[in-house]
Amino acid sequence: MDLTNEQKAQVSAWISEGLGLSDVQKRLAEEFGLNMTFMEVRFLVDDLDLELKDKSGPRPDADLSRAPAPAPAAAPGDDEPLPFPGAEDDMPGGGQVSVTLDKIQRPGAVLSGSVTFSDGKTMDWQLDQTGRLGLIPRSDTGDYRPSEGDLTEFQIALQQELQRSGRLP
Structure with missing residues (x-):
């Protein structure tokens, strides 16, 4: 879906305000009548080289000191990860x-x-x-x-x- 330069600028402004993808998705529908899936909005933000603001810090119950387990081998017939x-x-x-x-x-x-x-x-x-x-x-x-x-x-x-x-x- 192609957006006008004005619409792209507005998406950039919303992201810089700290809105999340679902909020941008809602605003696109409300203000421009553009119904986009969450994934389409995600791709749009990526295509515009915009950075989402991370509102959440580390979860208090997250154990960040644990080393990650080795990734399991791909199932037979799957492509390599x-x-x-x-x-x-x-x-x-x-x-x-x-x-x-x-x-x-x-x-x-x-x-x-x-x-x-x-x-x-x-x-x-x-x-x-x-x-x-x-x-x-x-x-x-x-x-x-x-x-x-x-x-x-x-x-x-x-x-x-x-x-x-x-x-x-």
Whole structure:
């Protein structure tokens, strides 16, 4: 979706004010009548080279002193994981987030695969027909919730992997 220069400037202003992606998504719909998925807004912010402001500090229950577990080997038939470049410098635990794409997609998904977060926990992901991105817990992850930094890295690594594989322009 192409935005006018005025709309791009307004998105930049909203991001500089500290608005999050969902707030920008709502404002685009309310003020410009542009209905975009969360992922489209994320890609727009990336395309405009804008930096989101991190409103949250470290979680009080997060144990940052623990070394991350080694990433599990890719399942047979999966592509090799793509580590997020440069993340080692940004994240306390090493910042390794890797994404794989499934060769055969999950039922009901346009795209699917798995993600291994910086602490070694692995979850499945899928992108549905409406553009919604979802994380699917595995039996060994229980009620695990990845950190905000890992989620951001996941979205960026996913975009890079989709571009590399030719599934995104």
